[in-house]
Amino acid sequence: MAERYPAVLEHVTFSYEGADRPVLDDVSLRINRGEVTAILGSTGAGKTTVAYALGGVIPNYIRGELKGEVIVEGLNTKDHSLHEIAQHVGLVMDDPEAHIVSFTVWEDAAFGPCNLGLPVEEVYDRVNFALGATRLDGMRMRNPYKLSGGEKQSLAVAGVLSMRPSVLVLDEPISMLDPLGRERVRSVLKDLNEKYGMTFIFSDYDAERVVGIADRLVIVDEGRIVLDGECHEVLQQTEVLEEAGVHLPESTQLAARLRQDGFWKGDLPATIEEATSFLASELSVGQYVRAKGEETHDRVREAVVSIHNLHHEYAGGVQALRGVDIDIYAKEYVALIGQNGSGKTTLAKHISGLLKPTNRGARISVAGLDITQAGMREVATKVGYIFQIPEHQLFCSTVSEELRFGLKNLGISEDESEARVAEVSRELGLHGIEGELLMSLNRGKRFRVVLASVVAMDPEVVIVDEPTTGQDWRDSLYVCGFLERLRRAGKTIIMITHEMNLVATFATRIIVMYQGRVLLDGSPRAVFSKPDILRQTWVQPPAMTRLSSALSEYGMPSDLLTVPEVYDALMRLHRRAG
Amino acid sequence: MVLMEYEDKETPIHRLSALAKFVWFGTVIFLFTLYTEPRPLPIVAAEVVLVGLLARISWRKLLSRAWWAYLGSIVGGLTVSLWITTPAQLKRIPAEIGVKILLEITPEGTPILGHRAVTYAGLLWATALTLKVALAVSAACVLTYSTPLSEMVALISRVLPYKVSFIIMAGVRFYPVLMEKVQTIIDAAKSRGWGTTSRNPVQRVRSVSTILFPSIREAMGLADKMSLAIEARAFGTTKPTALKMTKVNVKDVVFMLMSISFAIALAFMWWQYGFGEL
Numbered sequence: 001m002a003e004r005y006p007a008v009l010e011h012v013t014f015s016y017e018g019a020d021r022p023v024l025d026d027v028s029l030r031i032n033r034g035e036v037t038a039i040l041g042s043t044g045a046g047k048t049t050v051a052y053a054l055g056g057v058i059p060n061y062i063r064g065e066l067k068g069e070v071i072v073e074g075l076n077t078k079d080h081s082l083h084e085i086a087q088h089v090g091l092v093m094d095d096p097e098a099h100i101v102s103f104t105v106w107e108d109a110a111f112g113p114c115n116l117g118l119p120v121e122e123v124y125d126r127v128n129f130a131l132g133a134t135r136l137d138g139m140r141m142r143n144p145y146k147l148s149g150g151e152k153q154s155l156a157v158a159g160v161l162s163m164r165p166s167v168l169v170l171d172e173p174i175s176m177l178d179p180l181g182r183e184r185v186r187s188v189l190k191d192l193n194e195k196y197g198m199t200f201i202f203s204d205y206d207a208e209r210v211v212g213i214a215d216r217l218v219i220v221d222e223g224r225i226v227l228d229g230e231c232h233e234v235l236q237q238t239e240v241l242e243e244a245g246v247h248l249p250e251s252t253q254l255a256a257r258l259r260q261d262g263f264w265k266g267d268l269p270a271t272i273e274e275a276t277s278f279l280a281s282e283l284s285v286g287q288y289v290r291a292k293g294e295e296t297h298d299r300v301r302e303a304v305v306s307i308h309n310l311h312h313e314y315a316g317g318v319q320a321l322r323g324v325d326i327d328i329y330a331k332e333y334v335a336l337i338g339q340n341g342s343g344k345t346t347l348a349k350h351i352s353g354l355l356k357p358t359n360r361g362a363r364i365s366v367a368g369l370d371i372t373q374a375g376m377r378e379v380a381t382k383v384g385y386i387f388q389i390p391e392h393q394l395f396c397s398t399v400s401e402e403l404r405f406g407l408k409n410l411g412i413s414e415d416e417s418e419a420r421v422a423e424v425s426r427e428l429g430l431h432g433i434e435g436e437l438l439m440s441l442n443r444g445k446r447f448r449v450v451l452a453s454v455v456a457m458d459p460e461v462v463i464v465d466e467p468t469t470g471q472d473w474r475d476s477l478y479v480c481g482f483l484e485r486l487r488r489a490g491k492t493i494i495m496i497t498h499e500m501n502l503v504a505t506f507a508t509r510i511i512v513m514y515q516g517r518v519l520l521d522g523s524p525r526a527v528f529s530k531p532d533i534l535r536q537t538w539v540q541p542p543a544m545t546r547l548s549s550a551l552s553e554y555g556m557p558s559d560l561l562t563v564p565e566v567y568d569a570l571m572r573l574h575r576r577a578g
Numbered sequence: 579m580v581l582m583e584y585e586d587k588e589t590p591i592h593r594l595s596a597l598a599k600f601v602w603f604g605t606v607i608f609l610f611t612l613y614t615e616p617r618p619l620p621i622v623a624a625e626v627v628l629v630g631l632l633a634r635i636s637w638r639k640l641l642s643r644a645w646w647a648y649l650g651s652i653v654g655g656l657t658v659s660l661w662i663t664t665p666a667q668l669k670r671i672p673a674e675i676g677v678k679i680l681l682e683i684t685p686e687g688t689p690i691l692g693h694r695a696v697t698y699a700g701l702l703w704a705t706a707l708t709l710k711v712a713l714a715v716s717a718a719c720v721l722t723y724s725t726p727l728s729e730m731v732a733l734i735s736r737v738l739p740y741k742v743s744f745i746i747m748a749g750v751r752f753y754p755v756l757m758e759k760v761q762t763i764i765d766a767a768k769s770r771g772w773g774t775t776s777r778n779p780v781q782r783v784r785s786v787s788t789i790l791f792p793s794i795r796e797a798m799g800l801a802d803k804m805s806l807a808i809e810a811r812a813f814g815t816t817k818p819t820a821l822k823m824t825k826v827n828v829k830d831v832v833f834m835l836m837s838i839s840f841a842i843a844l845a846f847m848w849w850q851y852g853f854g855e856l
Contacts, residue, residue: 061806083812091810097755098803101748101811103584103727107821112811114819123819141586141726145754163811315642354765376768385769391795392759393766395788409771457770 006167006199007031007054007089012068014049014058023049025223026068031167031201036193038214038231039203042245042472044442046223047203048094051171054201055091056082073166086112090160094172096149099156105131105147106140108155112163130162133196134188149340150181154188161192168192170202174209176469178340178498180538186213205472207235208249208501208543211270219244235270247473250501250543251275253563254570263574272543276550283554283573303327304460304492305351305366311359312346312516320346322516328461328509333484333493335503335524338513338537344496347513348463351494353379367460381410384454384462388469390446399441400434402449406457417456424452428482444475451479455486462486463494468502480506504528504542504561512537525559581643582635582719584726590829591633591720596729598830599721602629605841606717613854615671616706618844619713625840626717633724644715651711658707659700662856663693670852671699699856727751732821740818748804756800760793 009029015022024046031037031054039047052058059066060082070077073088093099102108109130113123131137134154139147144155153173160168173189174182190213192198204210207217210231217234219227221244227234235241238256241248248256251269255278258264263282269275305328312321321343328334336344349355350364353371357364364371366382387393396402403425407417425431428448438446447467454462464483468476480502483493487508497503503510503524510527512520514537520527527534528541531549540546548560548569555573560566586592591599609622630637641648660683665673676699686693727750735743767789847853 055810057806057810061809081815082809083815086810086812093803093807095803098800099807100755101751101804101808103747103751110821111808111813114821115812115815116819117816118819120819120821123821143583145751159807159811317639349765352769354768376773377771380769380771383769385766387762387766389762391799392762392792393770395767395772395792405772406770409773454770 004033005030006033006073008071009053010069012053012070014053014064014066016064023223027225029218029225031199033199034197035216036200036214037216037218038210039201039218039220040205040207040246041220042205042474043444045220047220048171050220051091051169051203054169055089056085057091087163088165089167089169090163090165092156092160092168092170092173094176096152096156099159100144103143105136105142105144105155108144109158109162112159126162126164130158133161133192134158148181149177150184153177153181153185157188167199172203175204179540180339183538189213205245206247208247211249219246232267232270236268245472245474250563251547254566257567258570272547276547279551280554283551302330304330308363310350310357310362310364312355313358320516324518326511326518328492330492331487331490333487333506333508335507335510336494336496336513337503337510337539342513342537343516344513345465348465348494348496352383352385352463377410380457382460384457384459386450386454386464388466390443390450393450394438394446397437399430399436399438399449402438403453403456406453410457420456424456428452443470447471447479461492461494465496467495468497468499476502500540500542524561529559582640582723585723587634589632589634591629591724594833595826595830596725596733597826598833599725600733601834602837603717603721605837607714609841609844610710610714612845612848613706614856615702615854616709618854619706619709623713626713630716630720633720635720635723640716640719644719647715648712651708655704655707659704660694660696662700662703663695663697668699669855671856703856741814756797759796763789763792
């Protein structure tokens, strides 16, 4: 059986120590050799636990009650140590930095084989293979800590690859990466599978990201497998997928809506190419629907954030910003996009007063306050900054204390604090959990607590750095939707993100950063209709913009952004033709 | 953690083994322990500069990172030199010149401080200390700039058990990662109005404890993930393969012999002629 199925879960039920209910509930799964399997589900569905069980981390490292059997390459994980299992199944965690143990790329890849006491020649052979396969050959003597996100993730893969496993298990390998990093990791995995026949299992919540790599999709919901099958086949079950909190590819979402109206016939597509090819056959050249006009977002022409001639050079000579001039207006929802290292976070930190310009003539003002001169307490009343990882911004024990943390620092009276906390708790669904310990909440809830405690300080501008990190699609939509409500109430939102779907849905303006400068600045339609310029930053327009652009010769406006917009345009074309 | 991080370059110094560079660094430090006046120091400085030039170190970068060490040594040197006011502290310089008061700071009988003054010997001593610190920092920078930390740790592991040396290595590697995370925690706290502006020490300690809690949580989380990653890579299961990264060749031996000979020559002059003593 091991010959055909290198990894098998047989009726696995697992509860973490101290948990009142199992996180995996009677899960059975057989992984075929040479197959790429994506395990999809929302946060807390059990994806990481499946990955840890397959990698032998459960029960060897993480304790709990394990029922059933996990067999990898014929070894029962209960009877073998972690390092024995690691020679058959390599586990790559979501945080690549946790894998880095050495000072050079080469040594890091050599760490595992050296620990196995292998002959020097064998160590060299394995390291050469691992670095070659992950395209890190030219970076052997580089400091791993100075690699980009995608390169670090590739090094994490190289580190376990040099242990010569036949199966690689990756826990959300691309969710924390920028577009370039994602592309790099995707193509490395694809190469390893195609050239070396390696078996892969990886987890994610976004089906769009796994289409094109995964042969098989396993959908997990509340600790159970609810769907398991070939990629295309599973994507037909849109209702089950949505129920499980999986973000469907936009082409699939669009086709599912069109199918309800009888416009789409046959199987739902997984990719833009499939959707385009079907729609092109259904539409006839020459039809035309007018593009929807630009949304008028009651933009008040009063700059809330005004930045002039901003430069920043980090110690060591890295030029992070090279002369940025931007005005951001009240009630704008600005998406700050670009590659890691393009200057997005540095710019946001200047707006929030956490960094000061390194040139003389720079001016930054927020709601009339000169940020370059103001103290942090003063700035905190104008700008709220929400960082990526919620755990980095939780300073108290309970939800209630945390919500009052900022207000206390600002010296807001008890009564006023009470009123503000009650309001944000209600708005963010935190009512009733004020007394709970922060660490007992799931990541989505923790993020909401951070958001609530910042919003309670009533800043004019709210900056959110990657609201999707560690959250599933539903949580991300909830957060972005809440920010939209804030915008309508008069606040200005600045969101740093790599998720173009969210940008297309929520942003009223996009600022694209590239090498410390503003490369593009305009409405989402205007920015996304310049794919050639965007390509420099590895940013791809959202799927629906690419689809509408591909169908422009059939009369589709080429600058549509979201599924409802494309659906509307298609229905109008369809009606006109009918 | 280090002032000048390793840069992978093809220079004669980068190509030397860690052992050779450690020996060179040891001889430089040894000489500094001998000297209390600055005359021999330009000779040692010439040696450090020569090695730095061969390693193609960026002096501008070095100055921008180590300026506080140089400034501190000037201030420290000048302060301590005020205590050199008695003939008993001099071995070679005649007392009438050495302890001649150039500027009196506190008169005799001043409580606690006593008689403090700027003297000729004191100035020489302060100059020597400043130069020694500056050169020691520069030599350390040349060492860390041209030697991968792993080679240094590999050298240490010849003396210490593998597990102990790995813990040292992991600690060194862990430090910048952790510091970056702690900085994020501090930034997050600041952006919510947290600050340590109070002069009250109790308030200050309470204030710092705010960021301590998430920082410790972060450190523990990171350590847990790292220990899982290293356990999965068979750490400590068997005698590890030694990659012999600290192999010594002829160039290393020549470099070590030159460094030691240079140090012996200067030490002989110090011992025989008091060259470098006040």
